[in-house]
Amino acid sequence: MARSRALRNRFVDAPGSLGERLRIARWQRFQRCFPGIENMSVVDLGGTAEMWLRAPLRAKHVHLINLEAHPAELPDWITAENADVTDPAIAAELSDKGGYDLVFSNSTIEHVGGHSQRQKFVAAVEQLAPLHWIQTPYRYFPVEPHFVAPGFQFLPLTARARLVRHWPLVHSRPDSPESAMNAVINIELLTRAEMRYLFPGSAILSERVLGAPKSLIAVRTEPAC
Numbered sequence: 001m002a003r004s005r006a007l008r009n010r011f012v013d014a015p016g017s018l019g020e021r022l023r024i025a026r027w028q029r030f031q032r033c034f035p036g037i038e039n040m041s042v043v044d045l046g047g048t049a050e051m052w053l054r055a056p057l058r059a060k061h062v063h064l065i066n067l068e069a070h071p072a073e074l075p076d077w078i079t080a081e082n083a084d085v086t087d088p089a090i091a092a093e094l095s096d097k098g099g100y101d102l103v104f105s106n107s108t109i110e111h112v113g114g115h116s117q118r119q120k121f122v123a124a125v126e127q128l129a130p131l132h133w134i135q136t137p138y139r140y141f142p143v144e145p146h147f148v149a150p151g152f153q154f155l156p157l158t159a160r161a162r163l164v165r166h167w168p169l170v171h172s173r174p175d176s177p178e179s180a181m182n183a184v185i186n187i188e189l190l191t192r193a194e195m196r197y198l199f200p201g202s203a204i205l206s207e208r209v210l211g212a213p214k215s216l217i218a219v220r221t222e223p224a225c
Contacts, residue, residue: 022214026207027056030133033225040101043094043128045085045121046108049078062104065094086117091124100129107145109136109198110189122198134199134218135207139189141214146171146187153189160184192216 031037042059044052049071052062062078064070070080083090103125112121125132137145144152148169152160161181165174174180192213195204199218203225207215219225 033221042102043100045105085124086120095127103129103132105134138213139191
């Protein structure tokens, strides 16, 4: 497993990897869209403190919303809570606190659990701030990004659940058929048509690798970037 993790790091996670270079390019594009980010208050749906601490820019304030646990110690410009933003009551509570300039979300909307849950996620995005940057992997990119496996997303569900227990580039290898099924069934990659439907008032940008769209980003900014 250590060898597999090292191989994955070479492609995705390690400094200097292809994944890291793409993340830096994404941050640069984000900053072009939001040049005043250092004066903005951001609510990040599904993000982590580590991502913002590694970013080549800094917002005035970032509030993280995630189902996963956050670090016990955070810098004074980052706050965090565990919550499900697809719960309308949670979204309303966050909106009442107010003060957010921008909703940011990176590779989260494909995990929320079906079309109706995605609609609730989008409703929260619209409710929380006037501007947004919502990124998601593109369904038809040849390599599935979560498992770094060519064509993985086009296989039958049972085949994906079997493969993920043996594929060497997974981040965390499932230890049972049940956990393998859970790992794959909770990822639903989106198409451009779905993003346009969910965010009709936003620009849909493409992030490309060798000319092929790898990710889609719904952006609302003033002026359009």
